[in-house]
Amino acid sequence: MTNIALGRYIPTNSIIHRLDPRIKIVNMLLLMIAIFLPARFAGYGVIGIIAVSLVLLSRLKFGFILKSLKPVMLMLMFLLVINVFVLRTGYVVINLFGLLVYSDALFQTAYIVVRLLLMIMITTLLTATTKPLDLTLGIEDLLAPFKRFKVPAHEIAMMISIALRFIPTLIEESQRIMKAQASRGVDLSEGKINEKIVAILSLIVPLFVSSFQRAEELADAMEARGYSPTSIRTRYKQLKITMKDWISFALVCLILASVVTLAWFV
Amino acid sequence: MSIIEIKNISFSYNNTDLALSNVSLSIPQGKYVTIVGHNGSGKSTIAKCIIGLLQTSQGEIIVDGLPLNLENVDEIRSKVGLVFQNPDNQFIGSTVRDDIAFGLENHRIDPKEMDGIIERFASAVGMSEYLNFEPTKLSGGQKQRVAIAGALSMAPQILILDEATSMLDPKGKAEVNDLVKQLHEQTNMTIISITHDIEEAYQSDVVYVMNEGQVLDYGHPHEVLAQEALLKSIKLDIPFALKFKYALKSVGIDVPQTTLEGMVEHL
Amino acid sequence: MIIDVEKLSYEYSPNSVFAYHALKEVTTSIKEGSFTAIIGATGSGKSTLVQHFNALVTPTGGSLVVDGKRISANEKVKELKPLRKKVGLVFQFPEYQLFEETILKDVMFGPLNFGATQIEAQDIAQESLNRVGLDSSFYERSPLELSGGQKRRVAIAGILALRPKILVLDEPTAGLDPEGSASMMALFQDLNKSKTTIVMITHDLNHVLNYATDVIMLDQGSVVFEGSKDDFFNETNLHEGYGLVKPPLLELRSYLKAKNITFDDHTLDLDKLARSIKEGQRHD
Numbered sequence: 166m167t168n169i170a171l172g173r174y175i176p177t178n179s180i181i182h183r184l185d186p187r188i189k190i191v192n193m194l195l196l197m198i199a200i201f202l203p204a205r206f207a208g209y210g211v212i213g214i215i216a217v218s219l220v221l222l223s224r225l226k227f228g229f230i231l232k233s234l235k236p237v238m239l240m241l242m243f244l245l246v247i248n249v250f251v252l253r254t255g256y257v258v259i260n261l262f263g264l265l266v267y268s269d270a271l272f273q274t275a276y277i278v279v280r281l282l283l284m285i286m287i288t289t290l291l292t293a294t295t296k297p298l299d300l301t302l303g304i305e306d307l308l309a310p311f312k313r314f315k316v317p318a319h320e321i322a323m324m325i326s327i328a329l330r331f332i333p334t335l336i337e338e339s340q341r342i343m344k345a346q347a348s349r350g351v352d353l354s355e356g357k358i359n360e361k362i363v364a365i366l367s368l369i370v371p372l373f374v375s376s377f378q379r380a381e382e383l384a385d386a387m388e389a390r391g392y393s394p395t396s397i398r399t400r401y402k403q404l405k406i407t408m409k410d411w412i413s414f415a416l417v418c419l420i421l422a423s424v425v426t427l428a429w430f431v
Numbered sequence: 432m433s434i435i436e437i438k439n440i441s442f443s444y445n446n447t448d449l450a451l452s453n454v455s456l457s458i459p460q461g462k463y464v465t466i467v468g469h470n471g472s473g474k475s476t477i478a479k480c481i482i483g484l485l486q487t488s489q490g491e492i493i494v495d496g497l498p499l500n501l502e503n504v505d506e507i508r509s510k511v512g513l514v515f516q517n518p519d520n521q522f523i524g525s526t527v528r529d530d531i532a533f534g535l536e537n538h539r540i541d542p543k544e545m546d547g548i549i550e551r552f553a554s555a556v557g558m559s560e561y562l563n564f565e566p567t568k569l570s571g572g573q574k575q576r577v578a579i580a581g582a583l584s585m586a587p588q589i590l591i592l593d594e595a596t597s598m599l600d601p602k603g604k605a606e607v608n609d610l611v612k613q614l615h616e617q618t619n620m621t622i623i624s625i626t627h628d629i630e631e632a633y634q635s636d637v638v639y640v641m642n643e644g645q646v647l648d649y650g651h652p653h654e655v656l657a658q659e660a661l662l663k664s665i666k667l668d669i670p671f672a673l674k675f676k677y678a679l680k681s682v683g684i685d686v687p688q689t690t691l692e693g694m695v696e697h698l
Numbered sequence: 699m700i701i702d703v704e705k706l707s708y709e710y711s712p713n714s715v716f717a718y719h720a721l722k723e724v725t726t727s728i729k730e731g732s733f734t735a736i737i738g739a740t741g742s743g744k745s746t747l748v749q750h751f752n753a754l755v756t757p758t759g760g761s762l763v764v765d766g767k768r769i770s771a772n773e774k775v776k777e778l779k780p781l782r783k784k785v786g787l788v789f790q791f792p793e794y795q796l797f798e799e800t801i802l803k804d805v806m807f808g809p810l811n812f813g814a815t816q817i818e819a820q821d822i823a824q825e826s827l828n829r830v831g832l833d834s835s836f837y838e839r840s841p842l843e844l845s846g847g848q849k850r851r852v853a854i855a856g857i858l859a860l861r862p863k864i865l866v867l868d869e870p871t872a873g874l875d876p877e878g879s880a881s882m883m884a885l886f887q888d889l890n891k892s893k894t895t896i897v898m899i900t901h902d903l904n905h906v907l908n909y910a911t912d913v914i915m916l917d918q919g920s921v922v923f924e925g926s927k928d929d930f931f932n933e934t935n936l937h938e939g940y941g942l943v944k945p946p947l948l949e950l951r952s953y954l955k956a957k958n959i960t961f962d963d964h965t966l967d968l969d970k971l972a973r974s975i976k977e978g979q980r981h982d
Contacts, residue, residue: 326525327523329525330565333567337567338794341789341794342794342795344754345789345792345794345795346795347754348782348787348789349795349808349811349856349857349860350779350782350783350808350860351811360811363807364811367795367807370797371797374796374797375794379519379520382517382520383521385479385484386515386520386523388508389482389508389513389515390508390534390537390581390582391505391509391537392533392537393537396537397539398536398537398539399536399540399541400536400542401528401536401542401545402529469877469878470845470846470847470875470878471845570740598872598873600740600901601902602739602943604943627876629876630946666875666876667876667877671946671950674968675968678971678972679972679976682972682975682976684972684975684976684979691949691950691953692953695953695954695956695957695959696957698959698975
């Protein structure tokens with residue numbers, strides 16, 4: 166469980182870590198928009214340089230970022246093959262045993278690969294430099310203006326933070342259940358398909374049952390302590406925006422502007 | 432002067448069997464009260480009824496002069512701190528700090544003052560060094576102490592411990608019981624402990640004995656819990672000190688005292 | 699000796715920052731037919747030790763022999779499934795493992811996993827449920843309807859249905875009220891009389907006092923005592939400290955000693971104790 170690279174927080178305590186989560190989320194969204202503008206390699210080049218600089222600033226290792234790409238490698242290979250067969254425009258780049266490979270096929274695939282790479286870099290940067298709870302606070306504050314449109318910003322944030330709090334507890338519990346059922350002869354490596362289904366149920370059902378009971382007890386405890394999602398409440402953790410946050414925001418806006426220019430005015 | 436008056440309440444979980452049947456209780460202010468009974472006697476249902484988590488089908492509950500109803504329930508909840516049985520399922524925050532803060536947030540305390548309050552109450556329960564710890568790194572006893580800190584931070588007049596030590600190991604039980612004893616001695620908070628531990632009940636000021644959703648007897652533990660036949664009939668045992676007293680009696684030694692130390696002194 | 703443990707070591711997450719030695723070269727044994735209590739503070743390694751008995755965990759150092767089967771560190775364990783049947787392990791708060799639609803089906807789950815036919819499993823399940831005091835009216839009910847104590851008995855029936863030679867229990871009375879606790883211990887005592895070796899992890903020294911024949915005490919991954927229950931209480935002071943709580947009988951003995959009152963300090967029975975005080979008084 167602790168080996169999942171994607172989404173994990175890495176405390177390298179860089180300047181990026183110290184930026185306000187709200188600014189980081191907004192910056193990320195703006196950079197994502199930039200990635201999808203049709204600015205071709207020039208645009209990707211700009212974003213790429215920025216992304217690499219950010220990774221350097223965050224003191225994360227490049228290997229870590231590349232590990233996050235692993236899951237999509239297979240899909241990208243598949244995509245390349247499909248594009249080679251389907252896209253037959255542009256000039257012929259190479260002749261592979263009678264199969265003509267066109268330039269557009271290669272370029273289009275390259276664009277997708279680059280976009281994916283940049284997207285993963287940016288999102289990994291966000292999750293690696295921001296504690297999950299700070300992210301939640303950021304999301305809550307950013308969604309707050311939408312409360313007038315009935316978006317339950319606070320409730321969403323509360324649900325996320327409770328879920329985060331219980332993930333390690335649930336992992337421990339599932340391990341205990343697995344051991345208990347293994348002691349009753351559950352062995353997922355053998356057995357016919359229907360036996361395996363019962364075995365899996367013996368792991369999932371107890372987890373569900375205990376989660377429902379847990380939810381009920383939690384709700385009682387929360388109510389007993391005066392909680393009501395609709396009432397006004399104060400918040401212990403306060404977020405503060407400082408100069409470096411505004412500077413980073415300004416820089417990202419500048420980048421977006423340059424990419425827009427490259428996309429349509431160059 | 433009773434701080435909680437419970438008059439003729441009844442409650443059923445499934446509309447068939449009564450978990451509480453016409454129960455009346457009077458909790459004297461400032462005392463350490465225990466409610467004992469075996470599991471299923473109805474004792475745990477009472478705590479939830481007092482703060483309106485469960486709605487009784489009849490009777491009334493008055494807390495510090497306020498009748499329990501929709502208007503008063505929030506105020507009553509701030510007067511009563513409740514610590515539940517499962518240490519994990521009442522720990523809401525991601526760290527000790529955040530968990531104590533939860534109650535403060537609900538009561539709209541100014542965020543600038545929260546740190547001071549959190550540190551004060553963490554210190555009161557002996558958890559100052561654990562403020563930034565996550566719950567998975569804490570023992571059951573530690574988590575329950577955090578729950579008590581959270582309850583205390585609301586300055587309640589009444590603290591109810593609903594089987595708060597049932598799921599703890601002996602070390603955790605001792606930590607929590609010592610803390611509660613300390614609170615009883617140093618404050619004038621009313622403490623209600625719902626338990627099946629007869630030794631704990633023996634140390635309290637007033638004990639209520641429950642069975643099958645009804646109150647069988649109540650009064651000073653040294654008298655109430657000396658009724659061997661009564662306790663055995665509801666599947667409870669008498670406190671060890673009394674067992675010793677009766678064992679001595681059966682060999683012809685009479686000891687008037689009711690505590691172990693007292694009896695040994697006498698000998 | 700039905701279980702022999704030789705210099706058993708277990709390390710969590712070796713070669714990482716989280717490496718932790720739960721067991722350090724533990725050498726001990728369990729007598730066949732005994733009622734052995736394993737005690738020690740939380741974190742002393744008790745659970746890790748017993749999880750070796752049914753090969754849920756395998757040693758990182760040393761070895762153990764369970765009813766003739768040797769499990770050594772760095773050797774792949776072959777055919778460990780039969781061991782899971784011979785050594786029934788009941789975890790703490792076992793009621794959390796119930797999952798089937800009916801109680802009978804849940805108890806049948808174990809035997810079915812070990813190759814019993816539906817009929818065989820049903821018979822064994824009914825027998826096991828009766829053993830734990832749940833009659834036929836419970837068979838078709840959902841396990842979720844029951845009280846905590848009843849659910850626990852269903853879970854234990856589920857392990858008894860494996861007909862284990864050795865029954866390992868991790869704090870079986872945790873959270874139960876005195877009556878629930880007493881009837882549970884009576885069940886284990888009964889099983890022990892029918893030749894099942896019982897290994898019980900417990901924090902309750904009263905249970906050790908009243909039911910155990912032998913005691914193994916662990917502290918921070920090492921054995922600090924192994925021997926008979928009588929020796930444990932009478933010959934050592936180990937029941938003080940180590941995160942254990944003294945049973946009231948022993949508290950009483952301390953008070954009596956402190957006040958120089960003559961009594962038989964080798965008895966663990968309250969009535970005998972009272973009589974010995976009377977005797978002592980007559981002599982003074």
